[in-house]
Amino acid sequence: MNTLITNVQIITQETPNRVLTGQAVAIEGAWIKAVGPEAELRQQLADFTVLDGRGRVLMPGLINAHNHFYGLYARGLALTRPMSNFHEILQYLWWALDKSLDEAAVYYNALVPAIASIKHGVTTVIDHHASPNAIDGSLDQIEAAMAQVGLRGILCYEVSDRDGKAVRQAGLQENERYIQKCRAARGADPAHLFDGLVGLHASFTVDDETLASAAALCQSLERGVHIHVQEDWVDNDLSEERYGHGPLARLYKHNLLGPRTICAHVIHSDDVDLRLLEHTQTNVTHQPQSNMNNAVGRADIFHMREKGILVGLGTDGMTPDIKAETRTGYLLHKYALHNSNVGWQEWHDILLHNNPTIVRRLTGQPVGQITPGFLADMILVDYYPPTPLTGENGWGHFLYGLVDAPVDTVLINGRVVMQNKVVLGVDEAEIAAASRACAAKVWERFQQQ
Numbered sequence: 001m002n003t004l005i006t007n008v009q010i011i012t013q014e015t016p017n018r019v020l021t022g023q024a025v026a027i028e029g030a031w032i033k034a035v036g037p038e039a040e041l042r043q044q045l046a047d048f049t050v051l052d053g054r055g056r057v058l059m060p061g062l063i064n065a066h067n068h069f070y071g072l073y074a075r076g077l078a079l080t081r082p083m084s085n086f087h088e089i090l091q092y093l094w095w096a097l098d099k100s101l102d103e104a105a106v107y108y109n110a111l112v113p114a115i116a117s118i119k120h121g122v123t124t125v126i127d128h129h130a131s132p133n134a135i136d137g138s139l140d141q142i143e144a145a146m147a148q149v150g151l152r153g154i155l156c157y158e159v160s161d162r163d164g165k166a167v168r169q170a171g172l173q174e175n176e177r178y179i180q181k182c183r184a185a186r187g188a189d190p191a192h193l194f195d196g197l198v199g200l201h202a203s204f205t206v207d208d209e210t211l212a213s214a215a216a217l218c219q220s221l222e223r224g225v226h227i228h229v230q231e232d233w234v235d236n237d238l239s240e241e242r243y244g245h246g247p248l249a250r251l252y253k254h255n256l257l258g259p260r261t262i263c264a265h266v267i268h269s270d271d272v273d274l275r276l277l278e279h280t281q282t283n284v285t286h287q288p289q290s291n292m293n294n295a296v297g298r299a300d301i302f303h304m305r306e307k308g309i310l311v312g313l314g315t316d317g318m319t320p321d322i323k324a325e326t327r328t329g330y331l332l333h334k335y336a337l338h339n340s341n342v343g344w345q346e347w348h349d350i351l352l353h354n355n356p357t358i359v360r361r362l363t364g365q366p367v368g369q370i371t372p373g374f375l376a377d378m379i380l381v382d383y384y385p386p387t388p389l390t391g392e393n394g395w396g397h398f399l400y401g402l403v404d405a406p407v408d409t410v411l412i413n414g415r416v417v418m419q420n421k422v423v424l425g426v427d428e429a430e431i432a433a434a435s436r437a438c439a440a441k442v443w444e445r446f447q448q449q
């Protein structure tokens, strides 16, 4: 379908940023065809379906650069053991929960947050998945859930050695199978919604043989890895103790760093680590709410930026709302550093420039701007600026206004996937009921471990 979006204030997110009024956006198939004077485009494109923005703000869709959909089933879960540090949080909560997932659970705990992501204006999610007792086809289940609501995704299966060699092998195969499937689909359609990475849990849970296997996959499939790095000191300490090198030195040694790799967290790093990231142009993602929740420390994103490292933002499964994550991160660093002047443009760049750059590096797809030739991923927000809105002050309007404004309409690949605040084609109450039934069984298995 071809659409002409009219009656909007457009934040283009071009460099330099522009705010356009009296202009319309023409979408042909999955792509932005033109941005120009409304009267002219209406005349030229009379056969396009008009979508009246009713004076709202139109901006590029948002991206969540590190997420775990399966974290949904921790909501309301009764814990079986006390957890006093990060390693125990992994052992007693996350590694027990992911072992309790079956195929149906993988599907529902992706579908519910996929719907929520769209409601918060997120149009792409980069997910990191684990379900050691339901590995084969698990990424297809997540893809099916996301495709049902039209959400774009970059998926991977989190390989580790924690459940033995057979499980590790199955994880590697799932990544390989899924990436090959996405490559074939992308070959037929450059706007294809899905792509894959080679997922690894963290340095301290993968031996050198696993890293070598992952590196071979990355080389043959032309992809990078998606891995947690230095989230807690345990990653540094156990990597040194077991394998003789720190996490980033190990990844570098195995040729796993680069512009197609995502290292999530990077909290406990030194300048040698940062040099490796900068030298290899590796992507880093920051997850402030999760870091506070696990009390693992504060990533020095300002230092990383000074060193020339591209830092994006994810939610780590804490929330589907990347807007809320952004403001929390913005406040966290001011609070922690006792400095009200720290961080402004950095946050704009992290969310609205670096996250789209990460997607482009991983998939080659142009997202994150309202510009002809870009994919038509965009959101209409119930925000009517009460003060002048310009290309220069757009970030102030985002951080203190747009962040709280309801998202009304979402387009992904040119398709309207939410309109009048309703995600199309799904019955949310029915899906939530099916999810609850599924979660009850998952919780039962969790309690038995």
Ligand SMILES: [Zn+2]
Pocket: 066, 067, 068, 128, 228, 264, 316
């Ligand atoms: Zn994570």
